[in-house]
Amino acid sequence: MNDVEPVGAHPDEPHADDMSGRLNWLRAGVLGANDGIVSVAALVVGVAGATTGFAPLLTAGIAGLVGGAVSMALGEYVSVSSQSDSQRALIAKERQELVDDPAAELEELTGIYQAKGLTPETARKVAEELTAHDVLTAHLEAELGMTEDHVVSPWAAAGASALAFTIGGLLPLLAILLPPVDLRVPITFIVVLLALALTGFVSARIGGNPAVRPTVRVVVGGALALAATFALGSLLGTSGIA
Helix, strand or coil: CCCCCCCCCCCCCCCHHHHHHHHHHHHHHHHHHHHHHHHHHHHHHHHHHHCCCHHHHHHHHHHHHHHHHHHHHHHHHHHHHHHHHHHHHHHHHHHHHHHHCHHHHHHHHHHHHHHCCCCHHHHHHHHHHHHHHHHHHHHHHHHHCCCHHHCCCHHHHHHHHHHHHHHHHHHHHHHHHCCCHHHHHHHHHHHHHHHHHHHHHHHHHHCCCCCHHHHHHHHHHHHHHHHHHHHHHHHHHHHCCC
């Protein structure tokens, strides 16, 4: 592991690996919040279609918030655990190869740098110097594009996913509970669609894409979800089923 700043690096300037990791976490957080907004909003608006009572809305909202956050956390934990296990297996394999045949590994590293455009002499020199500095990191970075520090944490991913969902889900829950009874549904629609527009815009900008079309897609999709659940709740309410 090398924590030394590269020569010539500007203070506080993010570089490739650090920036990529931060953007991935930020993108995951935005998408998790978006899921929380849509899921909880659709649930409470559907219930509001059948009844405007505070207790049913609060119960449904909290149930959706807790259940969704737990579900997101479990799904993320299982997914990232598989990724983490694969990363650790690759690291262990590379470490063993370095023990079994270091000469062949040096030749492999030299070949990698030759393929990048270095002359055989320069590639050999680079491989030798990197090997002397940190042999495992040198091979992990060149062969796999990773380091031991980049192994993902299932617990961190699960916690971040649950937190993002909860933050997103709190918005429609508060929007449906705080306003006067006759304004609960329209205010919730407005708040949710504005929040979705924001998450759609931020997600697009993080990905370096034009923001208009992704934002419109997110807002239209959210509006359809709210309209569908509200219509279903209203139908169940007027029919006497709910």
